[in-house]
Amino acid sequence: MRRIVSVLMENQPGALSRVVGLFSQRNYNINSLTVAPTEDPTLSRLTLTTIGDDRKIEQIIKHLNKVVDVAKLVDLTEGSHIERELMLIKVKVTGAQRAEVKRIADIFRGDVVDVTPTMYTIQLTGTSEKLDGFLQALHGTSVLEMVRTGVTGIAKGEKVLSM
């Protein structure tokens, strides 16, 4: 099962490599990873997605907790949560395709953020599923380049992950 694990950790050199190293060392998967400082600049928030059964996820969480730099963490997928990912995609579009691609982007509430006579760069945010859906809808269009930020997320309601 896919999980979104959100980690609050010391914003210190070495902290990120310890977390990432743990995954390779213990043969866990990381599908995506994002990290940036929080409202408290001494802390960073790292969000990663991984795949595993309950047993594996339990081990991942326990081992992450053991990393000295890790202050707190939560498996967002355990409760209701909001998940977002941002994608920038450069597609080759000419002639009639231009209107068609623009229309698909509109349906997905994507924005065309850069244009030349032969291409669009479209920006899209949403769940990973939505981004995947958009890619599928573009099937047949020539994708020149695509970048995704990886998933970030936050719990719904009053629950907060903080010190």
Add this chain to the structure above:
Amino acid sequence: MLSGGDMLLRALHDEGVELMFGYPGGAALHIYDAIFNQDKVEHILVRHEQAATHAADGYARSTGRPGVVLVTSGPGATNAITGIATAFMDSIPMVVISGQVARDAIGSDAFQETDMIGVSRPVVKHSFMVRQAEDIPMIIKQAFHIATTGRPGPVVIDIPKDVADPSETFPYEYPETVKIRSYSPPVKGHSGQIKKAVEILMQAKKPVIYAGGGVVQGDGAEALTKLAKKLGYPVTNTLMGLGAYPATDKQFVGMLGMHGTYEANMSMHESDVILAIGARFDDRVTNSDVTKFCPDATILHIDIDPASISKTITAHVPIVGPVASVLNEMLEQVEASKQKIDKEALDAWWKKIDHWRERDSLAVTPAGGELIKPQQVVQALYAATNGDAYITSDVGQHQMFAAQYYHFDLPRRWINSGGLGTMGFGLPAAMGVQLAFPDAVVACVTGEGSIQMNIQELATCNQCALPIKIVNLNNEALGMVKQWQDMQYGGRYSHSTYADSLPDFVALAEAYGHSGVRIEKLSELGAKMKEAFAMKDKLVFIDVAVDPNEHVYPMAIKGGSMSEMYLSKTERT
């Protein structure tokens, strides 16, 4: 006002460090100069950085206090890695200080530059890079705190050369307390869980207590012994846990696992309740197929590290906490409980266990004539030391024989590399023990293969006048490798023998300024062993020629359950 180097030494002293092990080099020279200028912290010069870490490790295992190591950058740091990994696998508190190139040279592939933080990352509990001298006192405080609390482990402190520059000084103050907001090891087990465990434990009909290295490291041996006596249940120890429960007590069924006794492994396999304490269901215990592991057992698991619980074997009642405090709380609850132990069931259980015991799986069949069996050497060692020595060991058959035949009644007396299985550990570890306990009898049980991995430390032993007794079970081969080749590779001894190129160990010991004895006849074994131990203030290299064809038994059958073992070359369960 102190320089970075002086601050480091002051902080170590303020932390209570008496002894450190190390080896100098360019990036550590400011620190070595600071050592020269003080007399509070003693420094032991080893002959290889790996030995510094093992010596600090032996010191830590025998005393319970953290071992301290100082090495230079680059090769000094990388040489220390094996010892750091060894300590990490066995959860030993250790602080390793490594010199680093100057701050402005970091990342430039400078002479003797290695990314020590990166290289050591997977084998440390935590690490620090000192970015400014002012941080030294707090980093030292934090490093020792992390190394010694929770599940202990090695911590690396990497110090760039210029941070220890004697020409720059700073105000020094050692912090009295330490708080790391992202680090809070458990201090107490969950009372509800403990209660649940006690209930199950007292209803057990076929219980067994399975105690590991966590009981030794967590100073839980006394509490364990009290609880086990109160309950009257059988106790088995892991290789790391030997001494956690007295081996000569009648409730002790021996070591379990790959080379465990028949009765220990059978008790585990047929048990209905296993109380696992500071043990991690390592693959040397469970055997490779965990689905066959102890099919009827309810598992109660106490460990300071939540990640050790339900890692390989699911615990029915997990208890996260320091073993000593949890065991004491269990004992209180057992004593206060109205519930009665099922005496009848327990008697029947003990009858069964005694029946297994009668099989005498550790019986030694003499080789015949004057040929010495390796087991007989350990028996002679036990007799010569009245069972009261500190025994370090290397890795191989001799290690298993030492574990099986030297009956440890006290914790912290059996010092071996269980997790990583590091050949070369024994002699330097013995140095650490002997320095911690100058008047104690310290013996290193080794093999002619392992001892050659850190043989250079005979020079350190000479310099420090360490009267260690080295008991070399000389089977003229990498015996454990050979055993596996006998059992699984049709006796094809690929690179496990070297009989015609072995050194004369007696002459070698003498060349390093020590004494040596060679023992080749069974009839002389006991007397010569005693003679060697009578040379109280000398290091004696006791080189014993043993049966080269002996195997270690019992031995778990790969992929089987705990009840499946070879009992000799011709018998299996």
